[in-house]
Amino acid sequence: MWPFAAAQLRVFFCLLYPANIISLWWAVGSPLVMDPNSICRKAKRLAGRQAELCQTQPEIVSEVAKGARLGIRECQHQFRFRKWNCTTHKKYFSKILQQDIRETAFVSAVTSAGVLYTVSQACSMGELLQCGCERTLNRVPLPRSPTPGTEATAWEWGGCGDDVEFGYAKSKQFMDAERKQGQNDIKSLINLHNNEAGRLIIKNYMRTVCKCHGLSGSCAVKTCWKKMPHFREVGDRLLDRFNGAFKVMGGNDGKTLIPVGHNIKQPDKQDLIYSAESPDFCLPNRRTGSPGTRGRVCNGTALDVSGCDLLCCGRGHREETVSFQENCQCRFHWCCVVQCRQCAVRKELSICM
Template sequence: MRPQARSQLALFFILLCPVNIIGLWWAVGSPLVMDPNSICRKTKRLAGRQAELCQTQPEIVSEVAKGARLGVRECQFQFRFRRWNCSSHSKYFGKVLQQDIRETAFVYAITAAGVTHAVTQACSMGELLQCGCESPRSRAPPRPAGTPPTDGVRWEWGGCGDDVEFGYEKSKQFMDAKRKKGKSDIRTLIDLHNNEAGRLAVKNYMRTECKCHGLSGSCTLRTCWRKMPQLREVGERLLQRFNGASKVMGGNDGNTLIPVGQNIKPPDKQDLIYTAESPDFCLPNRKTGSLGTRGRPCNSTALDVSGCDLLCCERGHRDETVELEENCLCRFHWCCVVQCKKCSVRKDLSLCL
């Protein structure tokens, strides 16, 4: 396994799994909060800037762990209808990380984005001593479209803007494994490129939010601040990049990446890149990290990637009625709890053969 993939896989095992069952399963969505001291005790599997951050700022590592979990969970949402569904099965997932395919590119990007998002949000919530709200800007906030310049409303930066620069730097420090000076390889360049694409999917899409102040609903003063996009929005944007990912090869100097094919523009910093074509993921194959699609629910009427023809690899499907438990009869109790009962619901499903 190449060093970059080994570092990333070690990171996932350390950050996404409860300490007592590392290597057995991933606790994606687990309510357990990782103890940063437990994470840092395992930094012998990490190196360089990762180990340094773990030793000096373990509270940030706790947010890194949260961001990594959020990233993998978002990956599973975005790929829920695809043949490869970002399964958290460690033996298979590790095989995917060893390949330079589109799916690997997305995993690196969404994980780096998740870490950026989580650390930045912790700053805004006052959960980290090293950071807080974004520093006031010197330039004036932008005016909403159609607002005349002489409307009499005063504008200023205020509120608590998200300090995305801090989250960006900590994500870069932890997610980009240290490389030896003067040495590089094409695979490492690709992985670092995709990490950066994930971070930029957060950093480059900050939005301005404003609030009016004044008597009787007037807007004599408008304060504005900068907010990150929702992680779901980041995931959707990276999925678009996944669909349009660029295949590249290494240049002769060993430090550049060249797009494969004629009349293809070089990928920019926000594009995802890869070097090898993906397997079809139709049948189980440990070598490629494929779990296959047998038994997966599909949409018998859809013509997109969730349709039975594509998801089942034209093997056909069967219709089955299953009984599921869902929350029902939910009631809000003051203050502030929602209590629900469990109800049995019968659903008709189409499952891949």
């Protein structure tokens, strides 16, 4: 039986496409194909802590599903120019999730981060009864920060900070369920590490947002609170970690992971890790989950991963002209309508052979 780590991600894959529940069941090989509204009705097939969450806080499970979608959308953005473009095609995605490769590490991390993000955001927006704004009672007030030639400005914590501790706990509860099943195999250890890396990319990069208070627009007092980084920034940081991911192997004790290679430092908690090399993704291969790159749009002048030489794997490319309609000559009419014409546009595209 596959480790629960892969099964968990297959659940999230299915949450992305609730309309195709029946047709996707066989593709992912799991009875957990369901939408957020029905996932809790199958709680007996989930791990203990997940079943508990379903039974007692189903509204949080809905935010978990939103986090899954957010994570996959960010994955598709970050990999849009790569040979593997984070496709969720039913023939390929589940095969990717069964492997301990770099790509799966990124999916685990960005999905775990997405769950933390949506749950924390729902707390701040007052959409969940179990949580709200971040508590600031125990915070040490910020010091006065005088600017040369001006009076000191008083700082104090206030506003509505994001309660990432609550989001972190719920992401951990749902994503790390295999920990409670006593699994210490390398797949589970890698998955747990990458889940945590995704959460820490949010937790360790919180930003401070401030608002001025005072007469006539002065800034005699500032109220500050902590907000999560924009999720695009989370994706960018995780892509950097993907590019520098560590290959590991299991230690003799079955509980540790050891970096492969000489003079390799131990990965830290925010690094992504994997144990198997990725397929080249050049040709379709249902066994490895590779859809191939034939028919992909490439950049004929770029020298990076989006360039035709790399993306087309040396097979060459063809030029193709496409025509489409887009808005043009838009005008604003008082009040308050924008009217546009539809203009025909022709564009030259480079397509992988």
